[in-house]
């Protein structure tokens with residue numbers, strides 16, 4: 421679709437920008453986009469001082485439902501560009517401004533293996549084999565000597581690239597996306613020291629809803645590790661995953677269950693007593709049980725293949741697989757092929773690594 425645009429010249433720009441801001445505040449997605457600019461202290465700094473005349477250009481909705489707003493200078497150059505994601509009549513985005521702010525503040529700490537993200541570094545011992553082994557079930561043979569050569573993987577909420585890098589080292593072409601630009605810069609900087617990653621790893625500062633218009637059915641797998649508990653709208657996230665995954669592609673999620681135990685151990689103990697992660701990292705209300713996540717996935721055209729419990733040992737700083745999903749868990753789901761209707765139930769061919777009785781009851785506990 422060719423974007424038509426309505427072009428409204430205004431003078432002075434400060435007055436218009438203020439009006440635009442006021443209007444925009446009615447929309448959470450827009451407020452967020454502006455918030456991103458404010459966060460970095462660049463956008464408004466660039467808008468207000470000394471721009472003699474400018475305009476607001478509003479593009480018509482793109483096929484994926486995003487609408488782009490731009491502030492442009494008189495010479496036509498863009499001062500800032502803001503994306504507005506809408507589904508139906510309501511604006512919907514995955515991005516929670518408070519989460520953006522939180523991760524922006526931590527951006528310099530990704531590669532400190534003993535710092536705020538130490539538990540994510542050590543989680544690689546479980547999640548890398550989990551992704552690799554499930555992918556090898558659908559991947560035909562070796563290309564170029566590496567296990568995942570020929571596979572295209574999207575790492576959503578990649579942070580500093582802690583998971584993107586090892587997946588690229590296994591031979592996959594990896595794209596890491598994160599809305600926090602500083603995270604992306606850190607990830608790029610870190611990977612640039614390894615020439616083997618240069619061709620196989622790229623990063624972009626964006627959300628999956630922004631990516632979904634250009635990358636339809638483009639990835640063999642998506643990894644979303646320790647992300648969904650930070651999203652504003654998990655449903656939008658899942659819908660976008662469905663759009664960008666190839667039919668038969670795999671979605672890997674690791675996250676935290678919504679149980680009393682996860683409140684006590686995941687928030688009170690991990691954040692406030694042991695400082696394994698900084699206080700305020702998690703909001704218990706945003707945790708999601710495997711049962712609820714599975715339901716959302718299945719109503720959006722995915723079939724959940726396996727769910728496994730994960731346990732962190734604060735003494736050794738290491739992770740192990742666990743029978744129980746009461747705290748952390750890893751999930752693998754497959755995008756149904758064309759011929760399968762969206763909310764199908766599990767076929768007999770699917771191997772599920774969790775039992776449907778006691779474990780489901782435990783997952784339901786909240």
Ligand SMILES: C[S@@+](CC[C@H](N)C(=O)[O-])C[C@H]1O[C@@H](n2cnc3c(N)ncnc32)[C@H](O)[C@@H]1O
Pocket residue numbers: 514515516519520523524540576577578579580581582583597598599600603626627628644645646647650651652
């Ligand atoms: C706990 S970190 C996990 C980072 C990485 N996946 C890992 O496990 O090493 C959560 C990441 O999600 C990012 N994030 C927050 N909201 C997001 C959104 N709506 N879309 C994509 N990423 C988001 C944050 O900036 C942060 O980098």
